[in-house]
Amino acid sequence: MNDTQRRILLGRVVGAFGVRGQVKIESWTEPREAIFRYQPWTLRDPQGAERELQGARGRETGKHLVATFPGIEDRDAVEALRGTEIFVPRSALPPPKAGEFYWVDLEGLRVLNVDGADYGTVSHLFSTGANDVLVARGERERLIPFVEPDFVKSVDFDAGTILVDWDADF
Structure with a gap:
């Protein structure tokens, strides 16, 4: 599969933060908040359904990132996303520095x-x-x-x- 088709798993939704629809994200980018640079995301829920998301914003907290997703405005909607994986195309990532590898x-x-x-x-x-x-x-x-x-x-x-x-x- 070439880079334009290959998808990279960058993180996942781990739960809700508060009651206003904020989302806790586990990010595997370095630094963690770099995940917000690589959009749009393809979200794949635990049942395998996928959808595209553009416009996620967030900030770092202790263990996780806290994000807002367009259209997600309450805790119940966030809880429905728990376990959702966040993918981007490999081509969205910058080339690695010399001596570094993805x-x-x-x-x-x-x-x-x-x-x-x-x-x-x-x-x-x-x-x-x-x-x-x-x-x-x-x-x-x-x-x-x-x-x-x-x-x-x-x-x-x-x-x-x-x-x-x-x-x-x-």
Whole structure:
């Protein structure tokens, strides 16, 4: 799927804030409030129904962002959105800086170790707080700390590979 068709999950609605229709959002952008720069959003509710939303505004609070959505004016309407995922097209995101990657761009790349062993492809990445972890799925699943240059030696988008220094027995 090319970048104009590929959608990126940027966050989700986690609940209501107050009684006037404000929405608590969990954002996975860096910084968190950058999610408001990438609109329109495609909202997908837990049942799979989708709709487009333009004009969301918000501010940062402690743990979440608090947003207002056009047309959402009371707590009940917000509660109906709980669990709704927020997507944008990959093409809406700016190019990453040199030496940086969007996790979604790493998904599907082949993972090879320095000895030539093929660990399969990148399924996804997740954060542990201490470091990010690359999940490679091949003949089995491997969790590889995404720590450059200690374990991740190189990322080659042209070749479609990630070279890692990770023992085959781990």
